[in-house]
Amino acid sequence: MGPEIAGSSLELLRAKVLHNEYPPGYLPKRSTQAMIPLPYLEAELPAIEAYLATFEQ
Ligand code: HEM
Structure with missing residues (x-):
């Protein structure tokens, strides 16, 4: 449903x-606002960043 997020930086996440x-200054892949915030994932973001970095972009 969402755009490709492989390689997303921790700042973006x-x-x-x-x-x-x-x-600031980041050009979103889409202009929609379909994704809800998921604030309970804060502690997991470094692990998510590492996981997303394992995929080819
Ligand atoms: C751990 C879970 C998630 C992560 C790490 C994540 C990450 C991201 C990131 C980084 C972007 C921005 C991409 C860019 O413009 O470069 C994005 C956009 C988007 N995501 Fe997610 N996402 C998650 C969960 C979800 C879920 C559950 C949905 C839908 C049910 C979703 C739908 C979307 C959509 C539609 C966009 C395009 C912008 C918008 O409409 O908000 N994402 N996501």
Whole structure:
């Protein structure tokens, strides 16, 4: 349902997953606002970043 997120930075994950925002100057892959914030994942974000870094981009 969402765009490709392989290789997403921790900065991007923090902004989007926790606050449904994007880092300053970042161009989103889509202009929609369909994803809900998932703030309970805060402690997991470094692990999610590491996992997403394992995929080819
Ligand atoms: C651990 C769970 C999730 C992570 C790490 C994640 C991560 C991201 C990131 C980083 C983006 C921004 C991509 C970019 O523009 O570069 C994004 C966008 C998006 N995600 Fe997620 N996401 C998660 C869960 C979900 C879920 C559960 C849904 C839908 C049910 C979803 C739907 C979308 C959609 C539709 C977008 C495009 C922008 C928008 O409409 O909000 N994501 N996601």
